[in-house]
Amino acid sequence: MTSSTDELTADYLQRLAAVQPSDLPADLDLFSEDTATRGIRLNKAAYSLKHAEQRELFAADEERWMEQFGLTGEERDLLRRRDWIGLWRGGMTIYVMVKLSGVTGTPLPEIGKQMREAG
DSSP states (O other): OOOGGGGOOHHHHHHHHHHSOOSOOTTOOOOOHHHHHHTHHHHHHHHGGGSHHHHHHHHHOHHHHHHTTTOOHHHHHHHHHTOHHHHHHTTOOHHHHHHHHHHHTOOHHHHHHHHHHHO
């Protein structure tokens, strides 16, 4: 069995560097592998909302719902404030963000507005 670090050969890293964008604007909110990795807890939490019992727990006790996923204090704060751009920057994918918006009653245009204003 090989570990994930076995794949990180010099050749692989060189090929990876060749396809990574290098001239992007500094203020671009690029959803990258690093961002996705950072957002694992947030994504697991939001994805759980596909289950009725998780939606019920969220509605009844949002704090207890968040405890299940080992969210950091910052991640919990982003969720409490419905800081959509912060959640995006924290690694939450748009797919699970839509699930979260559904249970919070936040219309998608409101999320878009917040993101545009943050730009």
